[in-house]
Amino acid sequence: MEPILYARNLNKRYGRVTALDNCDFDLMPGEILAVIGDNGAGKSSLIKALSGAIRPDSGDIFLEGQRVAFSSPIDARLAGVETVYQTLAMSPALSIADNMFMGRELRKPGFMGKVLRQLDRPAMERIARKKLSELGLMTIQNINQAVETLSGGQRQGVAVARAAAFGSKVIILDEPTAALGVKESRKVLDLIQDVRSRGIPIILISHNMPHVFEVANRIHVHRLGRRLCVIDPKDYTMSDAVAFMTGAKAAPGATSAAA
Amino acid sequence: MEPILYARNLNKRYGRVTALDNCDFDLMPGEILAVIGDNGAGKSSLIKALSGAIRPDSGDIFLEGQRVAFSSPIDARLAGVETVYQTLAMSPALSIADNMFMGRELRKPGFMGKVLRQLDRPAMERIARKKLSELGLMTIQNINQAVETLSGGQRQGVAVARAAAFGSKVIILDEPTAALGVKESRKVLDLIQDVRSRGIPIILISHNMPHVFEVANRIHVHRLGRRLCVIDPKDYTMSDAVAFMTGAKAAPGATSAAA
């Protein structure tokens, strides 16, 4: 089977800091691929490169066999790749509904929408509320609250709900449950499996090994800016995975195990 | 035994949103007190009130038996209460060392320091590097990197290292391991126990139940803006705690179990 999204030899440097070091990447159709690695290993840089948020210094990315060079996250979105960034990417002063529909607002039907281009606020608010309830984010008291007034976890929930609602080919989640409570995390895990069952592959970056081992089909272990190995969670224990990731054990079939 | 830090009837409203609803709080000397609760339950609001970052609308706070009314986090710091906020509170454009020593910079000895008030950069950099290594944040390649160029987890590590290095009476950690990797989280847990063994009590907000049950002496369960109950982790299972927190089970001895 061909990977739906893959990358070869990605490099990205920031001044003297190397974030991606000849990194390869493969995502298979319909799978949940977890990406794990130490803080600063380059996981976020990798998915930013995949989703058009940064341009790698060199290297190639292929989506459905076609070479792509997203020049912005909009391009990636139009191609069906939806991302929740670690920084969440929300406009603090705007409302939850505004943020969820940013860049794909719904317009009123008929004259008001077509000619006067009026937004269909009631519809957007309704959908936003529904998506949030599905995630169990019921402590949100007011859907028109500015995002900056939400708690850390509420904010993350809004971002995840947005991606899940709109992704069509690939959904990328960079630590989607980091700030979430037990209940909310569970809902996100359920949601991830739900999305996969609709046939959409997911890239999940997480530091939570139990979560990773619960949902992932394959695990991409990232170390010092590159892919160290890819393992099957059924063949290894969490302890093994952590050992590879931190360099405590040599990785299976790693071409060049870094220091 | 008297609590070292306690609060009674704290209230805080933001417009139509109630964040703290007659909330009580007690921290005993030398203990690790975990605070758990749903997203948006008001945990961060609580510790912000305790550390002077927000002023409660009403209610009283007592430190070592004295009523205190911190008007800013500086006051709290001077009183020995050190806090890692969920938003981390770092100056993005400044370096790691600058951030760690913000507000308590070291000056050079002698004329340069006393008269010309010159900072002792080498010393600050040395200490910063040491504190970070203790936390295992060794992927930081350059101690003079601006904080905005750090990965999410690296940033959190810097904030935790800062609090641990300077707290003298109470250390408050609002989700200190949310963005941390397995290795880094372990180091933070070790650090927390290490600090407690120095006799300094710690308030730990976390959504990670295994972490909470591993280190906490008592668990404050927060729900809908108030303290629902306080449990001993030896008497209850994680599943019980989550059940109380989410309202699935009635809390033990809860005065008024909210909806």
Add this chain to the structure above:
Amino acid sequence: QDAVSACLITKTDTNPFFVKMKEGAEAKAAELGVTLKSFAGKIDGDHETQVAAIETCIADGAKGILIAASDTSAIVQSVQKARDAGLLVIALDTPLNPIDAADATFATDNFLAGELIGKWAAGKLGAEAANAKIAMLDLAVSQPSVDVLRDQGFLTGFGIDVGDANKWGDESDPRIVGHDVTAGNEEGGRKAMENLLAKDPMINMVYTINEPSAAGAYEALKSIGRENDVTIVSVDGGCPGVANVKDGVIGATSQQYPLQMAALGVEAIKAWADNGAKPAPTEGKDFFDTGVKLVTDQPVEGVDSIDTAEGESLCWG
């Protein structure tokens, strides 16, 4: 009977010229029992503030307006509104375009003021005038009318072809080292002088739009030790300016009489309110010429002038 009320609208109220004009008007108004309100633009050329001021005067029920217009053509429509509302409008210092848009004009002939210093400068240099190196320190790039009139008057008096008389800067005479703008103050005068000196350090004649810029130009010359080789001419005749002529900072200046303009204006409005009489222009001119005199201690053959002692007795600020 209600007290007669009048308005004075000047281009700015930061230029001492207009400050003195205002003081003259206030003194006369107090003497005649007229209530005077004064208005001014924020900067020279601030036309909208003057329009708003005229509207305010109409709303306020004033009997007449004295105005030194920033834009002499553009203001005409607002002036017409005021006249239609029954106010007497008198242009001070700067004639409107067309001049009869106002009921009367009390002004200096600015072209003449320039021409006088131009003739004097030519006379002062004598035969050397043919090889003069002249710096022209003007007011602003927007070239308001006083700026153009004095500049072109000077050149005409000096004997230089001015090209289009409606703007400065289009002359081709090689004796002109360059034009620069000063904003009419010392700082601008010094910088403009420095710029032109960098272009040609051998400048020996400096025209300046007014006396503050002349003082600034002098500082620039002094800093390179050329203050005694260069002659500065200017316009205004304010007391510091005349003192500068006396001290040899300025060679000659054309003196104008703003207090007189203002006093005459207030009298005219009072007369208009009392008996509907309009003032008459000077014989043979379409405005009332309040006169201009050349002040210098080095008189030149063929150019009428007064000395600084007399200039001091007539000066305004």
Add this chain to the structure above:
Amino acid sequence: MTNQTEADRGLLGQSEAVASFEHENTLLSRVQHALHSNPALVPLIVLVASVLVFGVLLGGKFFSSFALTLILQQVAIVGIVGTAQSLVILTAGIDLSVGAIMVLSSVIMGQFTFKLGLPPAVAIACGLVVGTFIGFINGWLIARIKLPPFIVTLGMWQIALATNFLYSGNETIRAQEIEVNAPLLQFFGQSFSVGGAVFTYGVIFFIGIVLILAYVLRHTAWGRHVYAVGDDPDAAALSGVNTKRILISVYALSGLICAFAGWVLIGRIGSVSPTSGQSANIESITAVVIGGISLFGGRGSILGMFFGALIVGVFSLGLRLLGADAQWTYLLIGALIIAAVAVDQWIRKVSA
């Protein structure tokens, strides 16, 4: 099954109720809520208060429909430019070239009619196109080359103003001439009166553009994107806003509005005068800031700017009618600007 799910078992049977608290529904709390949801209310309160104060001090002279509509006429130009400035400032930018674009456009409308002999309608169209084009250049430099708005529009200010002086030869086109040959240029100066209150078409245009932009900003996707770009440009770009297109369109629209202001200016002063509008930039920014729009972008409303412009207008006319002389007026306006914003801040605080 991993241990994580041990904790998760506690979720069975959890309550699905949405959080709710009792709300006191007092008058005060309703006022507070209104102030929070309509940021423009605060400048409106300051405006009404200042009208009342001057009304008491000046009586009928100020409370005449003549004086009150005069204020509208006097602020119309700064206000129209202020709408353009508001758009730009909402994107966390600043446009110092607004006044220069306005006056250059008006000069083009005039000179194309009188020097080139074009029909006035065509000349006006040319003026509007030039204004839009300058705005577009501003936007392009800011969005594509990523230059700071302050510098780009500072440079453009000087360029447009110098072009204006060079092209017009500093010549004013007189009102009489325009009236006879090209009355269309003075269109916005025409007025009608409703019971003693005189409204010029320029004033109507001002009110109209405020209402239209208020609608667009609030109720269209473009409007929300303008806020998003000003709020956090990185977040906006990551969440799918074409920030470059938004920025370019905002500056181009700002140029177009300023060109319209140039046309309105001809109506107001009758003539075409190349020296007008020199302080339009600082005055429009003042109106914007008094109106409660944040200079850091993303917060505030154009209605607030409307009231902000009127506040300055009320102060200026009121003080002038009180007979304060010009420097005292400036001094007092300086103090009052600070006071107006302090009151605004205070209302927000007690209502927080």
Add this chain to the structure above:
Amino acid sequence: MTNQTEADRGLLGQSEAVASFEHENTLLSRVQHALHSNPALVPLIVLVASVLVFGVLLGGKFFSSFALTLILQQVAIVGIVGTAQSLVILTAGIDLSVGAIMVLSSVIMGQFTFKLGLPPAVAIACGLVVGTFIGFINGWLIARIKLPPFIVTLGMWQIALATNFLYSGNETIRAQEIEVNAPLLQFFGQSFSVGGAVFTYGVIFFIGIVLILAYVLRHTAWGRHVYAVGDDPDAAALSGVNTKRILISVYALSGLICAFAGWVLIGRIGSVSPTSGQSANIESITAVVIGGISLFGGRGSILGMFFGALIVGVFSLGLRLLGADAQWTYLLIGALIIAAVAVDQWIRKVSA
């Protein structure tokens, strides 16, 4: 033992090595690194390049020590005010009142000497105190009452300027009088020459204050706090910076520096003139922005401002010497300011 520790067991025997990658140590990469760590290098490059271009075009006329030191003299005042402006802008503020404070202070120095008959040294001290006090009021309103800096300093600008005109009665004190009776007022106008290059004490003061502030900003706690406040005021407050005290001290210091600029101004123009300094605010902001300091605060260096001021000075003089007339110079400076910042941006990009 919880399951969490199952994963943690993998940590045993982990490598403790710090991340390291091979670094090419080419000339290019070293240049890039230098550009990154010294933000002021970029405006320096633009400055050197423009000096070279004008030098080639103009030859000895421009490369004379006369012309080159003239530029320093011409930018000294804007540059001194620019250091004050830099401090304020680093805190994400803006100070529109700098020019007004400068001229009011100089008027006080002059009038206190000549009208009140105080000894010049005392009059100068009074001027410095007044400047500092106005700055303090600005800072107090901004830090305590939380008013926007733009509005506070806009209001203060008008207040200080009007006070200046009202108090001085618009009267100039002539250079000749000062020279005879109070030469101390002209202290900064005195000059000495080093091999044909003429330096006034004003220029020395300018260079001195730049160096002192560069040191203070980089090497003292106060300096780091200024950056922190501008970078993210909430974060700064949470992490223990007394943001209010920093803001008040910055504005007060800005006032003091502007008062010194007023003293230097007397040296430069010889006389005390209340009409000076009207464009000092916009010019100082220009120097700051061209020098690479962000208007959003927290980023940039005062050395950059120094080069930024010189860039404008080089362009103005260079263009005049090339024979551009006044109006064209005005236009070209507009274009060149944009170009200078574009080049700056481009260097940063290729070096990123």
